[in-house]
Amino acid sequence: MPLYEYHCKKCNDDFEELVSVSAQHNPACPSCKSEETEKKMSMFGGIGGASGGSCSPRGGFT
Numbered sequence: 001m002p003l004y005e006y007h008c009k010k011c012n013d014d015f016e017e018l019v020s021v022s023a024q025h026n027p028a029c030p031s032c033k034s035e036e037t038e039k040k041m042s043m044f045g046g047i048g049g050a051s052g053g054s055c056s057p058r059g060g061f062t
């Protein structure tokens, strides 16, 4: 299953979730249990927000 990054709109937390391609809804936030989450498009790695200038390869976060 693919690993997607999600952003919680309620507590502004970011988390990763393994989701089935057939999933019809976003996973709940592990921090506040809210389902007001949105999938982050991370396929290109650099979608605004991150101000770090390093050239670390994708997948470096744990």
Ligand SMILES: [Zn+2]
Residues within 6 Å of the ligand: 008, 009, 010, 011, 012, 013, 029, 030, 031, 032, 033, 034
């Ligand atoms: Zn949350």
